[in-house]
Amino acid sequence: MIKVYVPLDTTSVSLGADEVVEEITLLAKQNNQDIQIIRNGSWGLFWLETLVEVEVNGERIAYGPVKEKDVAGLFDADFLNGGEHPLRVGDITKVPYLAKQTRLCFKRVGLVDPMDIDDYIKHGGFTALKKALFASPESLIKEMEHSGLRGRGGAAFPSYLKLQATKDAVDDEKFVVCNFDEGDSGTFSDRMMGEGDPFMILEGMFLTALAVGANEGYIYLRSEYPIARKVLNNAINLARKTGWLGKNIQNSGKDFDIHLRVGAGSYVCGEETALLNSLEGKRGTVRVKPPFPVHKGLFGKPTALFNVISLVSMVPIIENGGKAYGRLGYDRSRGTCPFQLSGNIKYGGLVELPFGITVRDIIDDFGGGLAFSFDGARDVKLVQIGGPLGYHMSKNDLDNPLDYEHFKTLGGHIGHGGIIVMGHDASAKELAHFAFDFCALESCGTCTPCRIGSRRGAEMMEQIISGESVNENIILIKELCDTLTQTSLCALGGITAVPVLSLIKNFPNEFEDRYNKYVRR
Amino acid sequence: MFKEYDFDTALKVIEKNTHLRGGLVETLRNLADTFGYINEELYPALANTFSQSEAGVLGVVSFYHDFKTKPRAKNVVKVCMAEGCYARKSKNMIKVLCDTLETDIGEKREDGEFEIEEVFCLGNCAVGPNIVVNDKLYAEVTSDNVKSIINKNCKGK
Structure with a gap:
């Protein structure tokens, strides 16, 4: 039996992976070849999707990008035995894009069968958990402190402090919540993890539960990820059946169970307190802090709430020790971060690297330049870092290293690690308008600056776009941004100013008052 | 794509979730997945099950x-409006899409055949622009191929 790997990843499926699978199955039957198709996660080299891998003598040979119409040709080239073909990539792990990465979180994504718990264990899964089941919570939190891990969802709060505070809170029940509401445009690392290695998320949640003394966990998944929903559901059921979730896990005397809940298309529910309200079945409005979720979180109980990538980062930390993890990184940003490269770029995909690499290096070394030109110009115009409410840099800023503190001094944030590259067809004014408009649409309505301010901001941007009172509006917008930053309850209103101000700062000539300039002359 | 709404099936969906802690959103989720929208006829039952007022449910x-509170169109097309797709020239494609379906973003065509829903990020940014036609996701949609994708997947015109 020959093993053939075709990803079930959303990106692969959107490019025709399901059709490729059908065609391979059909042709294998016609040629009397005995194959087993395994739907793995994506390696994150999206220009090669659909990537088909064949196991030949224990080694995996990749072909990509394969379309439905290429399959017959692959059979003619005897690809089931690794035959030559123009689409042959060879060993995928030797492709520089992948070989140059430091994959700690994503080490199994693409490699394993996400629907098979035995495959996970065979590739080193649950090693950290086995260690932790018999360790003290204090020692687990100590490892987290050594690692220097900070929240990967965007806030970059030291994870060990959150664990410590939840552990110290006294109550009859505690919760672990996994924030899988990956709403930022240009981010897909959580999705790839959920689709490619779901058991690692469960393991990370379990480690957290052991550190804080919780017996129940919730995953809050966004509704736009139907494949992740299917894979995670299967993972939870398998883990329950095989005794990795439930009562008295692996005879350790510890209990832990996980429930999957699906959101309903609200961006603000990625904010932790809004997420908790949504999990409780309420409107996803933001709560006033304090009390913090570590003291009064889900159902009013102490809750350790982490992003998917924070949770999976804990697995290698416990497995190899916090100090080993903390040796990677730059300044006060320790460890690796899965950056997600997309937009107008040739080689978009997932790039997991230690902090400190410059934006330029990622775009040039990995991205390979722009995909489309505009009026003959093929250079970067702007790069958006950290989602729709992230910093928009011009090409002069590309040498900035990706690091939490450094971006703070710029007036931005790394957020969830999304990098969107844009060419000269992108308009700074349109993007600034989009930021306000998006905030208005997604505002939960709890605090006035965000609810009203975002609308007024969008209106003023519309006026600027049509050339009306440009200078006056820009002064007002700057004041409005100040109000939003100072007085909003949560990050949605609080950082809407980041894209707007960075666009005005970095692309001043687009916000010029053309009419008045003309009159003065 | 969605089942025709009927009260008894809906009640069964609600009943199934009665035990869920804070299960109102999850129940609404299941109802939306089944029928495409939430019929207001269900508010009293939902209010009762989850100990809320009807206004609270609304x-x-x-x-x-x-x-959504109104029945969906026969074909629902979701289109990503976010920056990842914007950077890959979604603007022209969206214009062609609206012209092809003879309706606007966020609107249902009068004959109930088509509806365009705006979404923000489908997590497929590296290969955008993205649209979802009746639950099937398409990547690399351009102003040239959007028409044929619609024709292939939608009945009626």
Whole structure:
């Protein structure tokens, strides 16, 4: 039996992976070849999707990008035995894009069968958990402190402090919540993890539960990820059946169970307190802090709430020790971060690297330049870092290293690690308008600056776009941004100013008052 | 794509979730997945099951973008409006899409055949622009191929 790997990843499926699978199955039957198709996660080299891998003598040979119409040709080239073909990539792990990465979180994504718990264990899964089941919570939190891990969802709060505070809170029940509401445009690392290695998320949640003394966990998944929903559901059921979730896990005397809940298309529910309200079945409005979720979180109980990538980062930390993890990184940003490269770029995909690499290096070394030109110009115009409410840099800023503190001094944030590259067809004014408009649409309505301010901001941007009172509006917008930053309850209103101000700062000539300039002359 | 709404099936969906802690959003989710929208006939039952007022239920329904209160069109096309797709020239494609379907973003065509829903990020940014036609996701949609994708997947015109 020959093993053939075709990803079930959303990106692969959107490019025709399901059709490729059908065609391979059909042709294998016609040629009397005995194959087993395994739907793995994506390696994150999206220009090669659909990537088909064949196991030949224990080694995996990749072909990509394969379309439905290429399959017959692959059979003619005897690809089931690794035959030559123009689409042959060879060993995928030797492709520089992948070989140059430091994959700690994503080490199994693409490699394993996400629907098979035995495959996970065979590739080193649950090693950290086995260690932790018999360790003290204090020692687990100590490892987290050594690692220097900070929240990967965007806030970059030291994870060990959150664990410590939840552990110290006294109550009859505690919760672990996994924030899988990956709403930022240009981010897909959580999705790839959920689709490619779901058991690692469960393991990370379990480690957290052991550190804080919780017996129940919730995953809050966004509704736009139907494949992740299917894979995670299967993972939870398998883990329950095989005794990795439930009562008295692996005879350790510890209990832990996980429930999957699906959101309903609200961006603000990625904010932790809004997420908790949504999990409780309420409107996803933001709560006033304090009390913090570590003291009064889900159902009013102490809750350790982490992003998917924070949770999976804990697995290698416990497995190899916090100090080993903390040796990677730059300044006060320790460890690796899965950056997600997309937009107008040739080689978009997932790039997991230690902090400190410059934006330029990622775009040039990995991205390979722009995909489309505009009026003959093929250079970067702007790069958006950290989602729709992230910093928009011009090409002069590309040498900035990706690091939490450094971006703070710029007036931005790394957020969830999304990098969107844009060419000269992108308009700074349109993007600034989009930021306000998006905030208005997604505002939960709890605090006035965000609810009203975002609308007024969008209106003023519309006026600027049509050339009306440009200078006056820009002064007002700057004041409005100040109000939003100072007085909003949560990050949605609080950082809407980041894209707007960075666009005005970095692309001043687009916000010029053309009419008045003309009159003065 | 969606089942025709009927009260008894809906009640069964609600009943199944009675034991869920804070299960109102999850129940609405299941109802939306089944029928495409939340029929207001169900508010009393939902209010009763989850110990809320009917106004409270309406408050939750109206908060989330996924919960619609009117029956959906026969074909629902979701289009990503976010920056990842914008950077890959989604603007022209969206214009062609609206022209092809003879309706606007966020609107249902009068004959109930088509509806365009705006979404923000489908997590497929590296290969955008993205649209979802009746639950099937398409990547690399351009102003040239959007028409044929619609024709292939939608009955009626």
